[in-house]
Amino acid sequence: xxxxxxxxxxxxxxxxxxxxxxxxxxxxxxxxxxxxxxxxxxxxxxxxxxxxxxxxxxxxxxxxxxxxxxxxxxxxxxxxxxxxxxxxxxxxxxxxxxxxxxxxxxxxxxxxxxxxxxxxxxxxxxxxxxxxxxxxxxxxxxxxxxxxxxxxxxxxxxxxxxxxxxxxxxxxxxxxxxxxxxxxxxxxxxxxxxxxxxxxxxxxxxxxxxxxxxxxxxxxxxxxxxxxxxxxxxxxxxxxxxxxxxxxxxxxxxxxxxxxxxxxxxxxxxxxxxxxxxxxxxxxxx
Amino acid sequence: xxxxxxxxxxxxxxxxxxxxxxxxxxxxxxxxxxxxxxxxxxxxxxxxxxxxxxxxxxxxxxxxxxxxxxxxxxxxxxxxxxxxxxxxxxxxxxxxxxxxxxxxxxxxxxxxxxxxxxxxxxxxxxxxxxxxxxxxxxxxxxxxxxxxxxxxxxxxxxxxxxxxxxxxxxxxxxxxxxxxxxxxxxxxxxxxxxxxxxxxxxxxxxxxxxxxxxxxxxxxxxxxxxxxxxxxxxxxxxxxxxxxxxxxxxxxxxxxxxxxxxxxxxxxxxxxxxxxxxxxxxxxxxxxxxxxxxxxxxxxxxxxxxxxxx
Numbered sequence: 001x002x003x004x005x006x007x008x009x010x011x012x013x014x015x016x017x018x019x020x021x022x023x024x025x026x027x028x029x030x031x032x033x034x035x036x037x038x039x040x041x042x043x044x045x046x047x048x049x050x051x052x053x054x055x056x057x058x059x060x061x062x063x064x065x066x067x068x069x070x071x072x073x074x075x076x077x078x079x080x081x082x083x084x085x086x087x088x089x090x091x092x093x094x095x096x097x098x099x100x101x102x103x104x105x106x107x108x109x110x111x112x113x114x115x116x117x118x119x120x121x122x123x124x125x126x127x128x129x130x131x132x133x134x135x136x137x138x139x140x141x142x143x144x145x146x147x148x149x150x151x152x153x154x155x156x157x158x159x160x161x162x163x164x165x166x167x168x169x170x171x172x173x174x175x176x177x178x179x180x181x182x183x184x185x186x187x188x189x190x191x192x193x194x195x196x197x198x199x200x201x202x203x204x205x206x207x208x209x210x211x212x213x214x215x216x217x218x219x220x221x222x223x224x225x226x227x228x229x230x231x232x233x234x235x236x237x238x239x240x241x242x243x244x245x246x247x248x249x250x251x252x253x254x255x256x257x258x259x260x261x262x263x264x265x266x267x268x269x270x271x272x273x274x275x276x277x278x279x280x281x282x283x284x285x286x
Numbered sequence: 287x288x289x290x291x292x293x294x295x296x297x298x299x300x301x302x303x304x305x306x307x308x309x310x311x312x313x314x315x316x317x318x319x320x321x322x323x324x325x326x327x328x329x330x331x332x333x334x335x336x337x338x339x340x341x342x343x344x345x346x347x348x349x350x351x352x353x354x355x356x357x358x359x360x361x362x363x364x365x366x367x368x369x370x371x372x373x374x375x376x377x378x379x380x381x382x383x384x385x386x387x388x389x390x391x392x393x394x395x396x397x398x399x400x401x402x403x404x405x406x407x408x409x410x411x412x413x414x415x416x417x418x419x420x421x422x423x424x425x426x427x428x429x430x431x432x433x434x435x436x437x438x439x440x441x442x443x444x445x446x447x448x449x450x451x452x453x454x455x456x457x458x459x460x461x462x463x464x465x466x467x468x469x470x471x472x473x474x475x476x477x478x479x480x481x482x483x484x485x486x487x488x489x490x491x492x493x494x495x496x497x498x499x500x501x502x503x504x505x506x507x508x509x510x511x512x513x514x515x516x517x518x519x520x521x522x523x524x525x526x527x528x529x530x531x532x533x534x535x536x537x538x539x540x541x542x543x544x545x546x547x548x549x550x551x552x553x554x555x556x557x558x559x560x561x562x563x564x565x566x567x568x569x570x571x572x573x574x575x576x577x578x579x580x581x582x583x584x585x586x587x588x589x590x591x592x593x594x595x596x
Contacts, residue, residue, distance in 0.1 A: 222415030
């Protein structure tokens with residue numbers, strides 16, 4: 001490789017890194033800035049006086065401002081905190097239920113020599129094409145009558161419409177790529193079809209199933225439209241609508257930044273921990 | 287089944303089971319089908335029903351109006367304004383997103399210092415979803431405290447208003463591309479990595495330039511993942527809502543009022559359920575027509591290439 005080519009390559013890599021990281025780094029830096037410094041007429045690219053005060057005040061404590069005066073806890077703290085708890089509960093429930101529904105179905109569609117296989121798979125995947133706005137209206141009306149709006153259960157059900165077809169798609173293309181004779185050994189040993197699935201196929205698919213679970217969790221945690229329309233202003237409000245009300249009502253961007261960072265940490269950490277598995281997600285082999 | 291003679295226990299017949307394969311498969315698929323019937327088929331049906339009804343938002347009374355909601359949408363200037371913006375937005379997101387995804391994938395195919403780090407961090411924007419990307423980029427674009435305004439200030443340049451009437455759609459598209467491109471990078475990289483290096487070396491010996499190598503070796507390998515990514519990102523862009531909600535709320539004026547945002551406003555702010563449903567359905571029809579048309583073109587062109595090469 002010539003030197004010039006190498007230099008260009010590294011410059012491009014640096015550019016790619018900045019493009020990816022800079023927006024995230026910027027909101028993190030703003031969350032570590034006092035409002036006083038933030039509101040000054042020049043924009044500081046690095047805070048001169050970094051502080052955790054914005055976070056401390058979100059967690060219901062007072063904290064010292066830049067000049068030592070004590071600031072009361074952030075009024076939006078309870079909203080943001082309960083939003084985080086609700087988001088976690090909804091996302092865990094969605095993950096578990098999505099796996100229970102999607103994994104066996106994906107397995108059957110990929111590896112059981114059954115009729116209607118292609119038709120079943122296409123129907124399930126086709127439901128992904130629906131724009132969310134088209135389905136929010138009927139859900140909204142239905143939930144009003146069933147008393148499900150403003151509940152975590154209602155949101156879990158709505159999220160399943162997004163995660164289950166996606167996981168069936170992912171799972172089918174993964175199970176389809178396993179070696180053809182995998183279940184045969186178990187069946188020769190006298191296992192039933194179901195036991196061959198749980199004892200042989202499931203353990204062999206640990207990584208793919210981890211990726212599926214991670215994607216179900218992220219999809220639910222990140223979901224905004226349903227959460228905004230069903231649960232805004234209720235006790236079942238998840239993090240995104242809680243952040244939305246803080247965002248549109250408070251004009252202290254440093255405080256909003258710290259709340260945003262809190263809500264973004266779980267997906268960022270999970271994606272980083274599991275990125276090896278996510279990277280192998282293959283929707284192409286369908 | 288006949289029992290074996292001679293008192294020896296009969297060997298298990300490996301491929302028989304009380305259930306037929308279809309029965310076993312159906313048993314596993316049935317829960318998903320029932321779930322989707324309940325939570326997907328119903329909303330589709332109800333939304334179609336709403337689109338042909340006029341609903342009084344206060345009394346809740348409804349009466350059939352046939353295609354009046356659709357006619358109202360199709361004859362209103364707002365609808366065509368929104369449709370035009372949606373198309374413009376989809377084109378911007380697709381072009382920028384595909385460019386970034388392909389560029390990153392080609393870059394990550396090479397060897398350089400810090401490659402594993404870059405490989406790991408590009409997943410971060412994708413993990414955030416579009417609403418969070420909208421919030422994060424609000425801090426990047428803001429003329430008062432934004433990162434870009436800060437850089438401009440330090441360089442002594444005039445800050446540029448990214449969310450002005452003229453710039454708003456491409457600016458939103460950049461955010462969408464930032465969030466969605468990593469998925470495409472992973473897709474494309476997986477296909478790029480199976481191309482043997484020798485192929486490129488041979489082509490170089492044959493005197494092929496970079497552009498020609500890309501067209502003759504790289505492109506045929508990534509045609510399929512690229513096609514799938516284009517459909518995914520196009521569909522995403524056509525139905526984008528949360529990103530616009532956080533960054534511009536359809537503004538300034540109506541400069542980023544796309545069809546999805548229009549449907550949301552009609553339904554939840556103007557309480558016009560019929561009009562909102564009709565707009566959503568028209569959007570769905572548009573997306574389907576474009577996707578099917580695109581597939582037809584992609585398929586026929588790939589068939590032509592295959593014919594030409596055989």
